Amino acid sequence: MIIFPIIIVISLVFWVYYKVAILKTDDGLTQAYFNAKSRICLGSFIFFFGINQYIFYETRISLFIGIIFLVLGGLHLYSGIKEAKHYRREWRRLNPQ
Structure with missing residues (x-):
């Protein structure tokens, strides 16, 4: 399956990209928002890496390691999405248009 490596x-x-964007900005709220977005990307990387490793090797040890990666990636995804929503709302509250 070529979709998982992509x-x-x-x-x-x-x-x-988001880690470099954190370094380029001076605003603390924007840095926190970019950090939450980078956590989403890291979570998806770990999550899909775990799936890809199990599909590629199909052994019992890769299943256990894949499950650990799925759990860790899912936790990063969940917390990143929660943080991104929070900081997006805060930015909209502080910068009304």
Whole structure:
């Protein structure tokens, strides 16, 4: 399956993009928002990497490691989505249009 490596590479590229964007901005709220977005990308990277490893090897040890990666990636995704929603609302509250 070619889709999982593509998703893995795209999420890794976006993770690096958001980490560099954190360094370029001075606003603390924007940095926190970019950090939440980078956590989403890192979570998707770990999640899909776990799926890809199990599909590629199909052994019992890769299943256990894949499950651990799925749980860790899911936790990063969940917390990143929650943080991104929170900081997006805060930015909209502080910058009404």
